[in-house]
Amino acid sequence: MTASPAPDPVADVALSPSGPRVGAFFDLDGTLVAGFTPTAHARDRMRRGQASVGEVLGVLEATFRYKLGRMEFERLVVRAAGYLRGDSLAELEAVGERIFHQHNASMIYPQMRRRVRAHQEQGHTVVLSSSALTIHAEPVARDLGITHVLCNHFDLDNQGLLTGGIRKPIVWGRNKATAVKLFCESNGVDLQRSYFYADGEEDIDLMSLVGEPCPVNPRGRLASMASEQGWPILRFEDPRPRGMASSLRRLAGMARR
16 A cells, blocks of 8 residues: 655645745744754853853753743843953854854754745745844854844944943843834734744744744743644754753753863
8 A cells, every 4th residue: 555645844834825925933942943052152162261150050041941931031141242241243253153054053953944945935024033142043044045134132332342231122022022023014024924933932922913823842831822722833853963962961061170
């Protein structure tokens, strides 16, 4: 007996209305990629003797809070910028690109790569909308061919050095929803015809605004709401080779040295 072909995982996107008035907004950590992109940057800084024990422990705390759905990202992102005060943005961007190719590229879900491509083929306006910093978000966007990025930016002095702050308003939670609404108004995108892919409860505000909510491996209240609302849930396995899950243990070990 001949087996039936597997269903096309992006068939729903291929059947959607085409054109730039349809938006496809993608969160980054836990959505486009498995895990937390800043972790590789923290490991790199430790290997090079650039990170303090406090910074290491801060990254560990953030990663565990992220996994538990309890991360206060606004506080975290300000702390991260403080560690990098005085650094050159141009040099950090080069580091971010290197770390992406060495580590974070393997974190991209192949299924999400296909969905990004499917939206692009439909002529949709594709946007990476994330609370991540530019040095972590933009390399992923470039790799996926996403030209629109809404994320957090470092505050700089007139020499292009980090002041230790983040440009306000910080893109997270309701502020992210507001940033996306403003983007849609400026670019002729119809939120009611648009898609939003995210995994965390901090994105419930935006998930509730779009016509096509798409929770990805949802956590916390987002998982409960997706079930209550009957939203289609996308679930993917971690694409990284086995053994990558031990990175947090290695990180903790380095912090104790």
